[in-house]
Amino acid sequence: MSPARLIGLLAALLVAVAGLGYLASLTLLAPAEIDVSQQQAYVAAPVPAEAAAPVAPAGEPVGVPVVDAGWLATNAEASGVPEPALRAYATAQLRVDKSCSLGWTTLAGIGWVESQHGTIGDRVLQADGHSSSRILGPALDGSGSFAAIPATPESTMWHGNDRWDHAVGPMQFIPTTWDIWGSDGDGDGVSDPNDLDDAAYAAARYLCADGHDLTTGQGWADAIFSYNHAQTYVDAVHSAATAYAERTSR
Structure with a gap:
């Protein structure tokens, strides 16, 4: 067996086991239709204890694991997650410290609630991980439940608003x-x-940074709450992630 094939199979096994581990670690909810029609408020992130991982120069290998193509096809069909999105979630799971116990289903739950895996508003998620048109949240101008976060010249480059920031x-x-x-x-x-x-x-790096024990219900909920400070958000991500774990554990 070639080294590349072996890496792919090992990656597939690890992803599958972690998905099952997530299912066992949470109090299960019946799969439900998930409503993403209501925008959530976004708050500033805590500053991590460690610096962000450096971006490698273009063309240099960085050791990104390759998830087995057969596993991707089978589980994309079973879960309903677009294959490019499932690849992104599974690869991210494989790259973070294993002590974090993060499953791809958790990332998929966030991806569904935030943007329906990049397909919200009839967008198409392309093979390179980009949506057919960019996805921007509402202006963070302090209205309603939204935080007031003024734009900077650097942030305006991402969303085009020179006054208020947007989630991107x-x-x-x-x-x-x-x-x-x-x-x-x-x-x-x-x-x-x-x-x-x-x-x-x-x-994935964000969720793993604070040392939450994601094998426990409370640790998992605390990690998701840190991503978006709203219990309704935690509940929605839980519902989606649990549904994905159930669909792919059969």
């Missing part, structure tokens, strides 16, 4: 948060919140 991309990162956690998830030498490969890896 399929995992809805605020530019200031991306400045801290931005990651190169696919090894192309670019860190882009509009690329689900990059955004999923950044989200």
Whole structure:
């Protein structure tokens, strides 16, 4: 068996086991239709104890694992998650410290709630991890339940608003948060919140940074709450992630 094939099979096994581990670690909810019609409020991210991983120069290998193509096809069909999105979530799971016990289903739950895996508004998630048109959250102008986060010249480059920030991309990162956690998830030498490969890896690093025990219900809930400070958000992600774990554990 070739080394590349062996890596792919090992990656597939690890992803499958982690998905089952997630299912066992939470109080199960019956799969439900998930309503993403209501926008959630976004808050500034905590500053991590460690610096963001450096982005490798273009063309240099960074050791990104390759998930087995057969596993991707089978589980994309079973879960209903687009294959490019499932690849992003599974690869991100394989890249973070294994002590974090993060499963791809958790990232998929966030991806569904935030942007329906980059397909919200009839968008199409392309093979390179980018949606057919960019995804922007509402202006963070302090109205309603939204935080007031003024734009900077740097953040305006991501969303085009020179007054107020917007959450950006399929995992809805605020530019200031991306400045801290931005990651190169696919090894192309670019860190882009509009690329689900990059955004999923950044989200995985974010969720694992505070040392929450994701094998426990409370630890998992605390990690998701840190991503978005709303119990309704935690509940929605839980419902989606549990459904994905159930669909792919048969």
